[in-house]
Amino acid sequence: MTEPASHAMHDQALQREAAGRWGAAVRISHPADGALEISPNPEVLSEVCGWLFHERGYALATVVAQERAQAWRLLYLFWGGPPAWVRVRIEMPLDRTSLPTIADRVHAADWHEREIEDLFGLSFVGHPRLGDFVLHEEWAEGTNPMRRSFDASRPPAAGSAGEPRWRPGRVVHAAGAFMMPVGPVFSGAAQASHFLLETIGEEVLRTIPRLFYKYRGVEKLAEGRTVDRAVLIAERFTGTSAVAHAWAFCRAVETIAGVTVPRRAELLRAAFAEFERFRHHLAAIAGIVHSTGMTVASSQADLLVEEALRSAGAAVGHRYLFGQVVPGGMYRDWRKDQLDELCRTVESLARRLDTLSRMFRFSSSFLDRLEQVGIVGRGQAEDFGLVGPVARGSGVEADLRTMLPYGSYRELLRVEGHVEQEGDGYARLRVLIAEAQESARLIRKAVARLEPGPVRVEIPAVPGEAIGWCEAPRGATFHWVRLDGDGRVARYRLTTPSFTNWHGFHLAAERFAFQDFPIIMATFGLSTAEGDR
């Protein structure tokens, strides 16, 4: 934890440098939440953001666009520091609909701007590629569902079967190549997503993903709901990471309400979140093994996944842990014997995972498929601001549990991070295995630290805005929430690890043998439910 004195020092240093560089073109303030807020003139917006990202080592958490009563307000939230949070803020009259891009300097903002353009109708001057992104051809030109005037109760746009199919903005550029479409419906049980592979014979030159087939407008659907109802959405928009996203949402709400969650609830949240990571990583490992076509190893890995689901079902009633995390703490408490049983299962699963992974290590036909496949370099991972096991497989230690600790990770639980350097499929697999083992250890530790006490506090209905974050199984997630006077959701901005990492997926899917595509997909392990929202 940063000492208040040194915090102030860093704060002043940052402030001095910004003032020195841009003078009167930036205004700096210190809002009550402890962040440093910079309001630049639009002409220097990109420079200021670029400086934070490249020179001061800040990472981009999210970009929040808001159509307020009097003006547009855009917040670019950066984390790192100290100070931990820097907020760059732009206000402009409602009749202005364009502002400069920051994606020219901060590439991690690329997709945020494209999304805002699509959903709010704001355009970013200097952005190389705007248009067709979240909303596909089914939507009439000029439909901006996140605008306040948009009637979200109306039925969906009806796309007819006869409409033209999508073509990417840039077409084939190698002689003799052709475009091979894959998805959105697959031969097995696969999430909806669509890819165009530019192919010459057996070799794929590059991959153009088209996402948002599952766009459910989650941010809009949450508006107007009480926090007790909105948390159901946070939990269900990507059900394989329910605990993490419910937790991040609740943290934002609890910050606004100014309540402290009881210690027992914080430890239970951590125990369940680590269990979720453990089960998610087991499933991701099983997915990788499947993609290499090793039958026996696949069934071995599958058994672990189902046993993990069963142990959650047996301990708390829901196989995916729905219904646990609510604003103010946990919906209910659990007895020691129930949690001990969960720990025992985790321990035995962790041992069997260990046996399996030792067998992988000595299986050359398996390693051949994963090594040197789907490489993302460290520099690329940093530029794209990649997160989670994908980033950690490319040498970037990005883990919010250690870098921006929250809940029990602040003091009670110390996470041993794991980073690999090669950036290939095998590196990502090793990260998943090591992290699953670490999660198993953390679950036991969290349960061991439990002391009797309450697990929930009341949440008063107060207006305000705050960000909540969590290291979800696939990486950093940021939930920015604004509540109105009745304590209902006025704006919910949801940035997820899959959204962040899909942006960099094409880096790993360049120049590869066609049959490696499933392997690259599996080692990235992304979710379109989580990315599309």
Next chain:
Amino acid sequence: MSKWILRGLATGVKTTRYPRRHDGTPGISPGLPETGTELVFPEAAGAAAAVCPAGALEAEGGRLGADPRRCIHCMRCAWGSHAVPWNGGYEWARWAAESSSAKLAGAFGRSVHLRIVDAGGCDACLSEVTQLNNPYYNMHRLGFFVTPSPRHADVLLVVGPVTTHMRRPLLEAYGAMPGPRRVIAVGSCALTGGLFGPSFTASGGVAEVLPVDVEVPGCPPPPLAILHALLLLTGRGGEAEQVPEPGKGAAR
């Protein structure tokens, strides 16, 4: 790769005995609130109904009516002072009220080929569908196979509320199947839109887009409930033989 084979042999048989026998293994199903229960204190029915965020519970006199199709498994009626009676089973797939199709019997009854469409689900439903290939459930032993080719598919399994963008791919997948074809809607999203539909981006369930034959409630439905739907569709959906003490469903 003999070490893998040895490992496989050492693991032994894990497969469920369902549908011959009920499977009461803990954690195999979240269960569902019991329909039509008479409550001891009639007022309790109203309080329990008010706790449900999905409108799945309704108080009629002293009875509590539950509509499993709407249940999003928030578990709020499973625990605490509003807890309602809970059914720990999983044989809860039902023929859709509108379905005019007959059972897939005869030649199709033994070997049935499935095609799976994710029409905007949250991945949990899809994950439960995936478990059917898990050695624990091994649906192949009952003649159910996932087919890569739409031309060979008998059954379309759909998860998710059918987002605007998945409507056309879903219709195309259905259109590519030869007859007789059947549709199973899996999960509350696919049945009613669930928490996400009907809305400006999603329909109020698969039945708004395609004729649905069998429905599987749950958020998500456990693998055995989906298996039950397949058995129902192929005329093998009789009640399984009871074992003395099946799992109690939601942990208390």
